[in-house]
Amino acid sequence: MAEERKSVLRLENITKKFQGLTAVDDVSFDMKERSIYALIGPNGAGKTTTVNMITGVFPPTTGKIYYRDRCINGMKTFEIARLGIGRTFQNLKLFNSMSVLENLMIGGHEMTKIGLVNFCFNFGGSKKEEILLRERAEEVMEYLGIQDLAKRNVKNLSYGRQKIVELGRAMMTGPKLLLLDEPAAGLIPSERKEFVDIVLRMFEEGMDIFLIEHNMDVVMNVSTYITVLNFGSRIAEGTPKEIQSDPEVIKAYLGDKYQEIAAKERRD
Ligand SMILES: Nc1ncnc2c1ncn2[C@@H]1O[C@H](COP(=O)(O)OP(=O)(O)OP(=O)(O)O)[C@@H](O)[C@H]1O
Numbered sequence: 001m002a003e004e005r006k007s008v009l010r011l012e013n014i015t016k017k018f019q020g021l022t023a024v025d026d027v028s029f030d031m032k033e034r035s036i037y038a039l040i041g042p043n044g045a046g047k048t049t050t051v052n053m054i055t056g057v058f059p060p061t062t063g064k065i066y067y068r069d070r071c072i073n074g075m076k077t078f079e080i081a082r083l084g085i086g087r088t089f090q091n092l093k094l095f096n097s098m099s100v101l102e103n104l105m106i107g108g109h110e111m112t113k114i115g116l117v118n119f120c121f122n123f124g125g126s127k128k129e130e131i132l133l134r135e136r137a138e139e140v141m142e143y144l145g146i147q148d149l150a151k152r153n154v155k156n157l158s159y160g161r162q163k164i165v166e167l168g169r170a171m172m173t174g175p176k177l178l179l180l181d182e183p184a185a186g187l188i189p190s191e192r193k194e195f196v197d198i199v200l201r202m203f204e205e206g207m208d209i210f211l212i213e214h215n216m217d218v219v220m221n222v223s224t225y226i227t228v229l230n231f232g233s234r235i236a237e238g239t240p241k242e243i244q245s246d247p248e249v250i251k252a253y254l255g256d257k258y259q260e261i262a263a264k265e266r267r268d
């Protein structure tokens with residue numbers, strides 16, 4: 001019998017209420033290690049809210065979150081980052097008038113003792129830590145093939161390049177689990193392919209990946225397993241093949257294109 005894979009990220013009956021609105025409604029799932037786990041669903045379904053709870057931006061109203069069987073409810077964002085969870089932001093968290101190198105170094109500051117303000121203005125920050133951050137940033141830029149952009153201001157880069165820098169920022173802390181919030185949104189096809197290649201390479205090298213993405217070609221091609229949210233509730237979970245042919249998912253989210261694919265799969 002195949003060995004049961006360990007849990008990386010487990011949500012148990014997570015609910016998030018914002019005043020009158022239930023953004024996430026009693027959602028549970030168990031992401032196993034060695035997976036690219038996708039969370040999909042229409043706009044406003046509660047995907048980003050879920051990532052915000054996992055990364056400690058705000059606590060769930062009720063429910064429990066476990067990272068590798070350790071309950072992380074109530075932990076601060078930097079503590080969660082230190083455990084090995086990294087994330088990208090849907091609306092990029094970059095400093096536009098700073099260089100790519102500086103942005104990556106700031107991204108890594110959470111793992112060091114240097115405060116952000118000290119770091120930015122170089123007031124008394126430890127030189128040794130700055131050197132380590134710089135080395136790590138150079139490593140990350142090389143990994144992503146953006147060394148030539150090191151000194152460029154983020155605001156002068158194309159949106160596609162900015163998305164890669166955002167990915168680099170999240171990689172600075174060397175996460176074991178990376179949460180990506182719509183990393184391919186707004187990318188042109190060639191950039192999308194580049195992004196998919198990077199994600200698959202990171203996965204092959206041992207990183208587990210949690211992916212929020214609207215582009216179904218990306219989702220269906222790279223995911224091991226998928227959870228679907230609609231109006232805050234989980235309406236389905238399964239393999240890409242199962243999700244593509246799930247009538248409720250097609251109705252709520254995927255639409256006609258996948259109805260045709262599902263019909264074909266049933267015929268095959
Ligand atoms: N901080 C907040 N305060 C109040 N309401 C919020 C907050 N964050 C999210 N919401 C609401 O919660 C619901 C879920 O939002 P969320 O951003 O999680 O959706 P999403 O699935 O990420 O959508 P999209 O695909 O458009 O990014 C929405 O109705 C949104 O307006």
Ligand SMILES: [Mg+2]
Nearest residue numbers: 047048049090
């Ligand atoms: Mg979102």
